[in-house]
Amino acid sequence: MTEKELLEQLNELKSIKPNQNWASWLLSNILSQSSSVIASEAKQSQKPKIHLVSFSFLHHYQKALVSAALVVLFISTFALAQTSLPGNLLYPVKTLTQNAKIALAPKDYKPVVRMQITKARLEDMAKITDQEQVIALMSQNIQKDLEAIPQELKNIQKKQKTLDISKQVQTEAKDLNNMIARTQLQSQDKEALEKTTQDTQAQVLALIIDTTEEINQCPGFLQDKLANLQKYFTENIQIVAQWSPDEITQIRTFLADISNDIKAGNCLEAMEKIESINQILQIHSLDIKVETSTPTP
Amino acid sequence: MTEQEFSQFYKNNINKVFRFIYLRVDKIEIAEDLTAQAFLKCWQKASLRGVPQKRDDVAISNPTAFVYQVARNQIIDFYRQKNKKPLSLEELKEKGIDLPQKSFISQIELSFEMENLKKALQRIKPAYSEVIIWHYVDDLSTKEIAQILDKNENNVRVLLHRALEILKKELNKKV
Numbered sequence: 148m149t150e151k152e153l154l155e156q157l158n159e160l161k162s163i164k165p166n167q168n169w170a171s172w173l174l175s176n177i178l179s180q181s182s183s184v185i186a187s188e189a190k191q192s193q194k195p196k197i198h199l200v201s202f203s204f205l206h207h208y209q210k211a212l213v214s215a216a217l218v219v220l221f222i223s224t225f226a227l228a229q230t231s232l233p234g235n236l237l238y239p240v241k242t243l244t245q246n247a248k249i250a251l252a253p254k255d256y257k258p259v260v261r262m263q264i265t266k267a268r269l270e271d272m273a274k275i276t277d278q279e280q281v282i283a284l285m286s287q288n289i290q291k292d293l294e295a296i297p298q299e300l301k302n303i304q305k306k307q308k309t310l311d312i313s314k315q316v317q318t319e320a321k322d323l324n325n326m327i328a329r330t331q332l333q334s335q336d337k338e339a340l341e342k343t344t345q346d347t348q349a350q351v352l353a354l355i356i357d358t359t360e361e362i363n364q365c366p367g368f369l370q371d372k373l374a375n376l377q378k379y380f381t382e383n384i385q386i387v388a389q390w391s392p393d394e395i396t397q398i399r400t401f402l403a404d405i406s407n408d409i410k411a412g413n414c415l416e417a418m419e420k421i422e423s424i425n426q427i428l429q430i431h432s433l434d435i436k437v438e439t440s441t442p443t444p
Numbered sequence: 445m446t447e448q449e450f451s452q453f454y455k456n457n458i459n460k461v462f463r464f465i466y467l468r469v470d471k472i473e474i475a476e477d478l479t480a481q482a483f484l485k486c487w488q489k490a491s492l493r494g495v496p497q498k499r500d501d502v503a504i505s506n507p508t509a510f511v512y513q514v515a516r517n518q519i520i521d522f523y524r525q526k527n528k529k530p531l532s533l534e535e536l537k538e539k540g541i542d543l544p545q546k547s548f549i550s551q552i553e554l555s556f557e558m559e560n561l562k563k564a565l566q567r568i569k570p571a572y573s574e575v576i577i578w579h580y581v582d583d584l585s586t587k588e589i590a591q592i593l594d595k596n597e598n599n600v601r602v603l604l605h606r607a608l609e610i611l612k613k614e615l616n617k618k619v
Contacts, residue, residue, distance in 0.1 A: 148615050150608065156561050157580040163554075165462040165476065173480050174454050177487050178447055 232274055233281045255308050258299040262319040265292045266326065269340075273330040286336050290343040297350035304422060307415055310358045313351050320348045362414065369409050369417045376424060377402060390431065398424060445490035445507070453507050454483060460582040461515050467565055467577050468519050478522060482515040508584075509591040516574065516592070564614045572607035579604055 228240035245264045252260040272285045296316060303309040327340045361368060380387055380398065387395065401420045408417035445453070461482060466475035490504050504510045554562065565573040578584040578592070586600045593600065 148612060150612065153608065153612055153615065154580060156557060157576065159555075159558055160463070160467065160561065160577075160581045163463045163466060164459045165466075165472075165479065169476060170458050170462075173458075173476075173483065174451060177454075177480070177484050178450070 233271055233285055234275060234278050238271075255303050255305075255312060258296045258312055258316050259319065261292055261296055261299065262316050262323070265289055266319065266323055268292075269323065269326055269330070273326070273332065276331055279333075282332065282336060286332075286340060289340060293343045293347045296347055297354065300351060300354055306358050306362055306418055310355060310362065313355045313358065317348065317351050317355065320344060320351065324348070362418075369405070369414055369421070372421050373402070373405050373409065373417075376405075376421065394427060398427065445487075445504070447491075450487055450490060453486075457508060457511060458483070461511055464512065464574075464577050464582060465515055465519060467562055467581070468570070468573065469522060470562070470566060474522065478515065478518040481518055482511050485514050486511045506588075506591055509588060512578070512584075512592045519570075561615065564611060568607070568610050568614055571603070572610050575600065575604050576607050576611060 224237065224240060225244065228237040228244065231237040231241055245267070249257060249261050249264060268285060268289055272282055272289070275281065300309060300313050300316065303312060324341065324344050327337060327344060330337065332340075380402075387398070401424050405417045405420050408414070408420070458479070462475055462479045465478045465482075466472065469475055469478065486504070486507060489510065490507060565576065575589055575593075578589050579586065584592075586597045586604070589600045589604075590597045595603075
């Protein structure tokens with residue numbers, strides 16, 4: 148195809164035309180309908196446009212921001228709760244925190260932590276005088292805490308530790324007694340608290356005396372224990388024979404060490420080893436302890 | 445631009461603009477829609493002269509170049525959105541053009557050779573087919589094409605020459 152032929156063909160494309168009715172309709176449509184659109188656009192364009200600062204970027208960090216806000220809310224609630232007083236909306240949060248502290252404290256130190264928190268609760272209680280119901284409820288809770296302390300002290304396995312912790316609790320109990328005396332509580336509440344504290348003090352004191360006696364009377368007491376253990380193993384040799392060789396060796400070593408410790412006057416070490424043997428016996432479901440299963444000589 | 449001036453401008457250019465669009469999109473309905481949008485934009489721009497508008501609004505110095513530029517952009521947009529969704533009449537209505545009360549039976553019959561030429565124009569690069577249609581079909585001068593494309597006339601002449609060669613090769617290839 149030559150260029151001339153091509154140009155001729157291109158020229159023929161001029162015959163392409165739109166439907167003339169459509170073209171007329173379009174013109175009238177544009178002129179009539181666009182006038183309203185144009186008028187509204189012109190009106191809008193004359194209004195001053197205020198561009199607000201866009202915060203759309205926040206959507207990208209929505210999850211992280213919500214989490215952060217919750218953490219901040221959680222922390223600030225706990226922080227505020229620490230300064231709240233009984234009767235305040237946030238005081239239950241403070242009580243919850245204190246209970247958690249007691250629950251999470253190491254088993255041996257639980258009585259001391261409980262006593263310290265009891266003191267803190269008494270301080271809070273002393274600051275309010277016009278809420279009788281709240282005071283009565285708190286007083287009951289404090290008494291329950293005090294009553295629980297002696298049993299927790301008895302649960303401590305090591306005698307020396309029991310003695311040390313009991314002494315700490317006794318000191319704290321004295322402070323508590325003084326605090327109760329200083330409070331402006333009603334006489335009934337005061338008396339109830341004083342009585343419970345004194346009972347606790349008495350029980351702790353008894354525990355201190357008993358434990359001290361046990362430790363002081365070490366040689367004779369331990370000799371009896373050692374004799375009982377040796378007798379038990381001799382009498383139950385068939386049961387012990389079923390244990391693993393390591394355990395049998397461990398028991399033998401413990402018994403020999405206990406004997407040596409008693410001779411050397413290391414009664415605390417001897418007591419600890421006797422308790423270790425007792426634990427091994429408990430593991431083997433021998434609920435009956437040596438002291439009770441064998442007649443005391 | 446007054447209504448009378450726009451009407452005259454419309455009558456002078458409607459066939460050309462429609463033809464330009466039709467040769468590029470190959471469907472009468474689409475060509476009609478795009479043509480309508482191009483003239484509507486042109487009228488909106490021309491009639492609002494003097495009224496404060498958007499920052500990029502300037503008076504139309506050359507309405508013919510403007511309407512072709514709009515039409516060209518409409519075609520580009522059409523092909524860009526072609527795979528997404530077809531252009532609906534509702535969208536056209538939202539833009540200010542009411543639906544026709546009666547349907548227009550538009551039909552364009554071309555000879556076999558013309559149909560071949562039209563298809564060849566659609567196969568070559570849009571930049572080539574555009575200048576060919578504008579210059580040889582719509583009778584735009586190289587100066588007017590230069591204004592539409594925002595290039596100098598020499599560039600347009602070179603482009604035209606190259607476009608014609610390409611189209612010739614395309615037609616010979618098929619024949």
